[in-house]
Amino acid sequence: MSRQMSRDEFLREIFQDYDTRGNTEPLRLVRVRVPSCEVSLAHLIGVSQTAVYQTLGLHIGVHEGEDHTGDTLGLMKFTPWEATVVAADIAIKRGAVEIGFLDRFCGALILTGRHSEVRSAMEGVVAFFRDELHFPVCPITES
Secondary structure, eight states, X not given: XXXXXXXXXXXXXXXXXXXXXXXXXXXXXXXXXXXXXXXXXXXXXXSXXXXXXXXXXXXXXXXXXXXXXXXXXEEXXXXXXXXXXXXXXXXXXXXXXXXEEEETTTTEEEEEEOHHHHHHHHHXXXXXXXXXXXXXXXXXXXX
């Protein structure tokens, strides 16, 4: 009968021959993320409070002075990260939404607007990535 190794046992087994003589630095492990092609988050946050906008930083920069309290937020996450730019383009063409935040280096997109418009924009984005680009997509969730 075999038993599952613990994390520590596994690391000891892999690095048993690691020569630490003369090395004063501890062994450092680096995790590498290999991006896939997917839409991994599509979530609607219904009528939002002012604190939510401020916490997300949506009240500064190009949105300074605007009050989006009561708008819906659409949160989306993409890999590869460059897909975020495509998603933003599709979103603003599918619904009367604003880009609250876009980070092409980590794949995050936040849409703002009326609930029906944000939902429509997100449905359009998810459909495009699923049907045209054949990305695995997650369902649109809502809170």
